[in-house]
Amino acid sequence: MDMSVTIGERPESIRRATKIYAAFLIAGFALSPVALIAYLYFFQDPALKFENHLFHEIAIAGATIEGLFVAYVSWRCYLSSGEPLLRWLTLGFLGFTLIYAPHGAFTGMAHHNIWLFLLYGPASRLAMSILLLIGLLSFNQEPDTPEQRVNPRPWLAWIAVFLVVDVAVAILAYSPIASSPAVRLAMEGGALLFSAVDLSLMLIGRIRSPLMTVFGISIALFGLSSLAFILGKPWNHMWWLAHAIFAGGFFILSYGIIKAFHTTRSFANIYNQEEMVNRLAMAMVRTESALQELQRSNQMLEHLASTDPLTGASNRRHFIERVDAEIARAKRDDLSFAMLALDLDNFKAINDRYGHQVGDQVLQGFVQKCSEEIRPYDSVARMGGEEFMVLLPQATMELAVTIGERIRQATENAVFESILVPKLILTVSIGVSQFGQDGTTIDTIFRAADERLYRAKDQGRNCVITV
Numbered sequence: 164m165d166m167s168v169t170i171g172e173r174p175e176s177i178r179r180a181t182k183i184y185a186a187f188l189i190a191g192f193a194l195s196p197v198a199l200i201a202y203l204y205f206f207q208d209p210a211l212k213f214e215n216h217l218f219h220e221i222a223i224a225g226a227t228i229e230g231l232f233v234a235y236v237s238w239r240c241y242l243s244s245g246e247p248l249l250r251w252l253t254l255g256f257l258g259f260t261l262i263y264a265p266h267g268a269f270t271g272m273a274h275h276n277i278w279l280f281l282l283y284g285p286a287s288r289l290a291m292s293i294l295l296l297i298g299l300l301s302f303n304q305e306p307d308t309p310e311q312r313v314n315p316r317p318w319l320a321w322i323a324v325f326l327v328v329d330v331a332v333a334i335l336a337y338s339p340i341a342s343s344p345a346v347r348l349a350m351e352g353g354a355l356l357f358s359a360v361d362l363s364l365m366l367i368g369r370i371r372s373p374l375m376t377v378f379g380i381s382i383a384l385f386g387l388s389s390l391a392f393i394l395g396k397p398w399n400h401m402w403w404l405a406h407a408i409f410a411g412g413f414f415i416l417s418y419g420i421i422k423a424f425h426t427t428r429s430f431a432n433i434y435n436q437e438e439m440v441n442r443l444a445m446a447m448v449r450t451e452s453a454l455q456e457l458q459r460s461n462q463m464l465e466h467l468a469s470t471d472p473l474t475g476a477s478n479r480r481h482f483i484e485r486v487d488a489e490i491a492r493a494k495r496d497d498l499s500f501a502m503l504a505l506d507l508d509n510f511k512a513i514n515d516r517y518g519h520q521v522g523d524q525v526l527q528g529f530v531q532k533c534s535e536e537i538r539p540y541d542s543v544a545r546m547g548g549e550e551f552m553v554l555l556p557q558a559t560m561e562l563a564v565t566i567g568e569r570i571r572q573a574t575e576n577a578v579f580e581s582i583l584v585p586k587l588i589l590t591v592s593i594g595v596s597q598f599g600q601d602g603t604t605i606d607t608i609f610r611a612a613d614e615r616l617y618r619a620k621d622q623g624r625n626c627v628i629t630v
């Protein structure tokens with residue numbers, strides 16, 4: 164039974180279905196508070212309130228501490244990546260925290276001046292939604308330089324702005340227009356509008372990386388919390404629900420920040436498994452083809468290093484390596500092999516008569532003929548000039564003579580069609596030696612073959628000599 168599993172193989176239909184399902188999940192998650200808001204809107208008892216100052220103070224104190232912590236982590240991410248989005252996220256968290264904190268601090272003032280207590284909430288959400296929108300607009304922009312990142316001035320300026328907003332809200336709370344519903348509605352509605360713009364831009368721009376999806380879900384929750392605040396009244400359940408929805412958005416966004424902190428410290432350099440797998444696959448394809456190219460180059464280099472460039476026969480170095488290997492094999496397996504030493508006859512005359520270029524072509528033609536007459540596992544090498552050698556693994560003296568004779572005759576009868584010289588006659592003298600019979604070292608068998616070759620020359624050339 165085949166138990167193998169092909170990892171990464173995904174049929175297109177399943178891939179599509181899971182993508183659509185994932186999109187539904189994200190939308191469902193982002194919009195889930197709608198059901199709660201609708202439920203309270205239609206079914207809550209307007210008289211039901213939960214006015215617990217201590218609970219509110221503790222909750223806002225917790226939110227303040229958390230806000231400062233998340234602002235700090237975002238700032239660390241920003242310092243590392245310099246990503247403008249993270250700068251704006253840091254400012255968003257910081258601004259929200261500094262403007263929101265008085266909302267908790269003034270809980271006790273709820274009966275003295277309800278607006279001093281209430282207005283810091285929408286003001287903080289408005290400030291944060293603006294800063295997050297600017298952050299989204301800066302998504303994928305060039306990172307800030309290291310100098311810009313550590314410059315304290317803009318940060319101090321922004322902290323001053325947030326404190327000024329705190330003072331402005333206090334002034335507003337004591338002004339005659341504080342009680343106008345338009346004030347709260349403008350701030351909360353503004354936050355809702357900016358969140359909606361934020362989300363629309365993300366959808367239009369098809370920004371879909373996992374961290375930005377987290378960002379989008381939290382923006383949706385912030386927007387819905389503003390809607391719940393608009394529909395709620397201080398201390399009633401819708402009002403508390405609005406706090407909870409906002410807290411949910413805050414938790415999710417801070418989860419994204421923590422994820423960024425533990426990975427790339429960036430929202431743009433995506434923490435995206437799919438992209439990473441794709442990049443890895445592409446890198447592997449590139450590596451694979453580079454490796455193949457390297458192997459081809461190596462083979463080419465090996466070929467160049469072991470062959471004679473003119474004739475394509477093995478060169479002396481490579482031939483000696485092969486003979487060494489053959490000697491080792493012959494000794495190990497108690498085998499024999501033979502060798503032919505070949506020298507073209509009166510080659511100088513061919514050169515002198517027809518020119519060096521024709522001489523070159525004759526050398527090439529001879530190697531071609533030689534290769535046709537030997538067995539597939541025999542090899543021919545050019546030892547220099549017009550001297551050649553043939554290695555005949557596992558050949559007896561008789562077989563070596565037969566092959567030598569074949570080469571001699573083929574050379575004698577060769578018609579070098581490609582060489583435009585009429586009646587060019589070429590012959591070759593051959594000396595044969597055999598491993599064992601003529602010695603067991605490379606020197607002795609080479610010498611024996613050479614001596615017989617010279618004897619062949621002495622005996623009138625164009626012959627094969629074995630003794």
Ligand SMILES: Nc1nc2c(ncn2[C@@H]2O[C@H](COP(=O)(O)OP(=O)(O)OP(=O)(O)O)[C@@H](O)[C@H]2O)c(=O)[nH]1
Pocket residue numbers: 473506507508509510511512514518519520521522523526547548549620624
């Ligand atoms: N065209 C060409 N000629 C070469 C090459 N290498 C050596 N030669 C020539 O080969 C000739 C060898 O001449 P010799 O050593 O006198 O030998 P030979 O004329 O063949 O006479 P025997 O060996 O006695 O039959 C010389 O003229 C060399 O210049 C080469 O690569 N190309």
